[in-house]
Amino acid sequence: MAQVQRRSRLSIWKDVIFALFIRDLQSRFNDKFGISWAIxxxxxFIFILAFIRGLMNGGETHTMPTFVFMMYGIVSLQFFITTLSASSKALKKDKPLFAFRQVVPISSFIATALFEYIVKLVVIIVLVIIMWFLGIELVLKDPLMVIINFTLLWLLALSIGIIFAISxxxxxxxxxxREMAQRPMLFISAVFFSLQDVPQEYWVYLDWNPLLHAIELSRQAAYPSFGAVGVSQSYLYECTIVIFFLSLIIYKRYWKQAISV
Known part of the structure; x- marks a missing residue:
């Protein structure tokens, strides 16, 4: 007589997340240009903005190659926005699957955000290869801090996405x-201009934005000569932790009502 193998909840959860991840992969890139367009x-966009910025400052911007300066800004911005948008739509997208008791919304959120993380890693690898072909020197003095800031940005976008999905x-x-709030992010997040280019009396109107801190701190971690001003690593940590736990509280309290609406 065959024995029924009992599986742990963690094992089931891991398989569900993987299945949702594969489902996202197939649905997002089911055409010839799907994955190519994501890259x-x-x-x-980086080439266009780097060219425009290069006309203003030449080959370097605040001791960084202009292409690299724009790369940190554009990749971080798009990573934040795509993760936020995908997470905020995950609940509605996978709602039919919640009829299966093994599938819960948090699995959908994690699978969706993880997918965006991996896609952006591929984009970064492609950009590094392009830099090598163009002869642009890649400087990365503190790679661990760059990875930490990139991950904090991902966690922040996921947390805000969960709040918007439930709401x-x-x-x-x-x-x-949410869509309206995302539109001015290009202009207020130090993507095209550094905070150093903004008069200090206007910093108070921009410093609330954790995305700005993540971008400037990542540039500083890669190029210590960049000289980032008006940003704080502790502020980025605090914003991420507070919003992360807030999203978990909202999720814990309302996820059952949210999928039954």
């Missing part, structure tokens, strides 16, 4: 607010 879009389930209009 071509940010690379093209949108009860109030669909909230999603329109």
């Amino acid at each position: 071509i879009q940010p690379v093209t 949108t389930s009860f109030f669909p209009e909230v999603d329109k607010f």
Whole structure:
């Protein structure tokens, strides 16, 4: 008589996340240009903005190659926005699957965000290869801090995405607010300009933005000569931790009502 193998909850959860990840992979890149476009879009955007910025400052911007300066800004911004957008839509996208008791919304959030993380890692690898072909020197004095800031940005986007996903389930209009709030991020997150280019009296209007801190601190970690000003590593940690635990509280309290609406 065959024995029924009992599986741990963690093992089941891991398999569910992997299955959702594969499902995202197949659905997002089911055409010829799917995965190529995920790479071509940010690379093209970086080249265009680096060219425009290069006309203003030449080959270097604050001791960094202009291409590298723009790379940190654009990749971080797109990583934040795509993770936030995908996470905020994960609940609605996978709602039919929640009929299976093994599938819970947190698995969908993690699988979706993990997918975005891996895609951006591929984009970064492609950009490094392009830099090598172009003869641009790659300097990375503190790679661990760059990875930490990149991961904090991912966790922050995922946390905000969970809050928006739960809120949108009860109030669909909230999603329109999210889309509106994302639009000015290019101009207020030190993507095209460094905070050093902004008069100090205006810093107070920009310093609340943790994305700005993550981008400037990553540039500083790669190029210590960059001389980042007006940003704080502790502020980035604090924002991420507070918003992360807030998202977990909201999820714990409302996820069952959210999937039954």
